[in-house]
Amino acid sequence: MNTASVSTMSSIRPTINGLAKSSKPILWKHPDPDSTRMAEFMRRVNQKYDLDLQTYEELFGWSIDQIGDFWTEVWDFSGIVAEKKPLEVLPKDAPLFPRPDFFAGALLNFAENLLYPANVSIDPSSAAIIEATEIGNSTISWNELRERVRLCAIAFRLHGVKESDRIAGFLGNHANTVVAMLAAASIGAIWTGVSPDTGVTAVLERLVQIGPKVLLVDNAVRYNGKVHGSYQKVKDIVGGLRGLAACVIFETVKGFEMKTAGLDPDNGKAWTYAEFIQSVDNPAAHLDFNHLPPSHPLYILYSSGTTGAPKCIVHSAAGTLLQHKKEHILHCDIRPGDRMLYFTTTTWMMWHWLVSALASGATIILYDGSPFHPHGELSMPLLIQDLRITHFGTSAKYLSILEQKGVRPMKGPEKVDLSSLTAIYSTGSPLAPSTFSYVYEAFPSSINLGSITGGTDIISLFGAPCPLLPVYPGEIQCKGLGMAIEAWSPDGIAVGEGQEGDLVCVKPFPCQPITFWSSESSEKGQTKYKEAYFEMFTGVWHHGDFIRFEKGTGGLMMLGRSDGILKPSGVRFGSAEIYNILLKHYPDEVEDAICAGRRRDTDADETVVLFLKMAPGKICGDGLKNGIKAVIRKELSARHVPGVINECFDIPVTGNGKKVEIAVKQILCGMNIKVGASVANKECLEWYREWAANH
Structure with a gap:
């Protein structure tokens, strides 16, 4: 295809191969994908490299096949302020570990890029x-x-x-x-x-x-x-x-x-x-x-520290900046003057992600307080209305609470005006399919609901939103550009669509940590770094999540943490599948739950144990337990049915609200563990110890 014809290309196809095979309902499609920054970026790549990329899947393939060219284009398109530009993006055949030196020869400053963003026009009084x-x-x-x-x-x-x-x-x-x-x-x-x-x-x-x-x-x-x-x-x-x-x-x-x-x-x-x-x-x-x-x-960010001292993860200036600008400009379609609020604490990596939106010319909204005060469940919707927020980010837990309480901010007596909103982002835990449907009923149907995943380890995303793709219930829309992620079996083989596996990344990416901080020696820090990500699969980044790429859509399903995977009779599945069933069928009875596998030295097989925190006034009786088992057997499989269902008084979580499944699993299995101070309510783990001792 010649370069002249590329510039007049009529349309970006907002589909991926095989899309028609999916039986899932489409919840959202961009009304004008050609107008997005990602489509503009694709046209630029086509023109410069004499290509004919027309779908997101094709653009993604190019981004991981031509790593150097891709990140060069992101650097230029997003506008990186640098005293010196890089001599090369990445050494030829660079491994994932030791971490390659991306953008060697460049000189830049992170703060300068946020305070004086390039390629945008900003009124300094705005x-x-x-x-x-x-x-x-x-x-x-x-x-x-x-x-x-x-x-x-x-x-x-x-x-x-x-x-x-x-x-x-x-x-x-x-x-x-x-x-x-x-x-x-x-x-x-x-x-x-x-x-x-x-x-x-x-x-x-x-x-x-x-x-x-x-x-x-x-x-x-x-x-x-x-x-x-x-x-x-x-x-x-x-x-x-x-x-x-x-x-x-x-x-x-x-x-x-x-x-x-x-x-x-x-x-x-x-x-x-x-x-x-x-x-x-x-x-x-x-x-x-x-x-x-x-x-x-x-x-420096920190691992959760739920079963020991937190690891100190060191992130680089350029890797963080470039990855965030790629995600904000291309994946989130953020423009100068847009307004982003992410409900987060300063510990969570999403705070760093939010602040980086300054580099794209956006206004950032910093909310400090309870998301349910002073107007109860309408506090955040009213803030969106009053500040004309365009991009709102939160946790999956927050959205599930609104779902359970049946909050409809636009339809109640307040009739909250959410017309400014173009996107809602959710992370921290998998977003249940039922919550996807709820969001499109309770919030404007025109928004891009982006369930996203990544983490502290990479200070960014592996699974991202995408303006060129539809939104399907329960699915993260796509693999992030430049992030060569796959699902692998325990023996190190990539599995196909529709099969569960461990999330790995097989090619270098610039937001890899530099090292783990160690006061002892740099070698000690590198050893900890290698043990964290490169021990399970040699030379391949093992992220610690259990996932599945969906047939027909290519979307990503988060199934839980790899170390919390349930394996009764050798069948592997994630706790998120159980939680989704509870939220879909029992939102009024069950306030929260935690699911863990139990296999002690004397046990021949693993038993799936499901603990339920009941909603006020609700009883965890045999009728409820049998009903839960029946619906899990019907909608998942007999292998998914918990061997034990028991009521608990609380669910252990980190300060960011993530369930501490691994600590519960270790307690159930009879391990003597030291619980880290990062567990916000670790006193409740004593109840699990007593339960394990008596059952």
């Missing part, structure tokens, strides 16, 4: 950030954001912060957190965030490992209509850290005490933020961006 709380909202313009970052960066430098120093935020999701992170990144320091609802032990489990030079904290936190002071927690954290040069307190809750007495960093002092900024001797200094190699560390 909103960069909108802070939203339970009691009101405030707007920070692009000019104001840049000025606040400048002052914070000057203060950091004055107090000795330099490249690769660690800066920690024990902070909520507000503008000061973004300011401090960008100020750290402008210098080349490494940012790490921990949400203020995290317990002291869990905070120290993380921060002691990395030794931050500066700790920034809130004076208090407002949640669900109440103010919670932070002083005692901060005092205990500061007392547990060595080498801390400064503890800086933000007046997050106005009028609440700003107490520095008794906070004694062992290598410096405590400051209010106002004092910290006023301590600089050159307040008119420019905001300087240190231009650094692409693999320079930017963030």
Whole structure:
């Protein structure tokens, strides 16, 4: 096909091969796929490389076959600000491990790319950030954001912060957190965030490992209509850290005490933020961006730490930036001036994903508070209405709660106006097929509902939304561009569509972690890194999720974590399949559930044990248990039927609301485990220990 004919190509086909074979209902299709940024990107690729790519499946194939060309085009199309462009994207035949050096020779700064995004026109007086709380909202313009970052960066430098120093935020999701992170990144320091609802032990489990030079904290936190002071927690954290040069307190809750007495960093002092900024001797200094190699560390994130100390995962500046811009611009079709809210804590990787939307010229909404206050289940819909939010992200659990409660924000007496909304994104756990249908009934049917998956390990997505593809119930729309993921059997063989397997990635990608942080040695960090991802399948990234690619659609079904896979009689399946049945058929009776396999040394086979947390006033009787078993047998198979169904009083979860299935499984199997401080309600695990001892 010649280049002249490409530029006048009539249409991008919004389908993939075999689409007609699917019997699932289509919940959504983009009304004008040719108008999307992804279609524009495909036309650009066709013209430059003399290709005839017309479907997403074809574009994806090119993106993983021609890795260097693909990431070069993403770099240029998305607009990366760099002092020097890369000499090469990726060395020829580079392995996944050791991590290859993507974009060698380039020099750039992450903060500069977020504060001065390229390829977009932005009014500097327009909103960069909108802070939203339970009691009101405030707007920070692009000019104001840049000025606040400048002052914070000057203060950091004055107090000795330099490249690769660690800066920690024990902070909520507000503008000061973004300011401090960008100020750290402008210098080349490494940012790490921990949400203020995290317990002291869990905070120290993380921060002691990395030794931050500066700790920034809130004076208090407002949640669900109440103010919670932070002083005692901060005092205990500061007392547990060595080498801390400064503890800086933000007046997050106005009028609440700003107490520095008794906070004694062992290598410096405590400051209010106002004092910290006023301590600089050159307040008119420019905001300087240190231009650094692409693999320079930017963030430290943490593994869940549910059965031991969390692992400290180090992410690179360029890998994070490029991957997020690809996802925002191409997969989410975000444009300058769009408004994105992701309901998240500062610990979760989705906070980092949200903040990166600045690099695409979007306005980010930072919500700090309960999603159900002050207007109950309508709190978030009303915020979407009032702030004219275009892209709303949340957890699958939040959407399932709305589904169980039958919330219809547009149809109730309030008649909430959600016409600004173009997309809803869901992650944290699999989104049930019934919840897909609920969202399209309760929210505008024109939205792209993107169930997405990836994680802390890659600070981004493997499974992504796509404006060129339909949405089907229960399915993640597509493999993300440039992410060569497959489903593998335990013996290391790729399985076909319709078959379950472990999620692996078989080719390098730029958002691979640099290493795991280790205070002992870099070799120790690399050893931990290899053990985490490359032990099960040599040379191939093993992500730890159990998945299936659907026949006829190519969509991705998340079935649970690999380490929590259920294997009665050798048949492997994921807990998500059981949860989907409960949500579909028993939303009024069962509030929540956790499913785990039990096989002790004396057991000949694994038994599937299902624990039910009943809704208020509901009884877990034989009728309910038999009904659940019957519907699971009918809709799944006899192998899926739990051998034991029992009522429980609570479900153990992490601070981000993820079920701690592996800890329950280990307890049921009689293992003596140490439960990490990351389990938000770990006291409930004692109940499971008692149950296991008596059954």
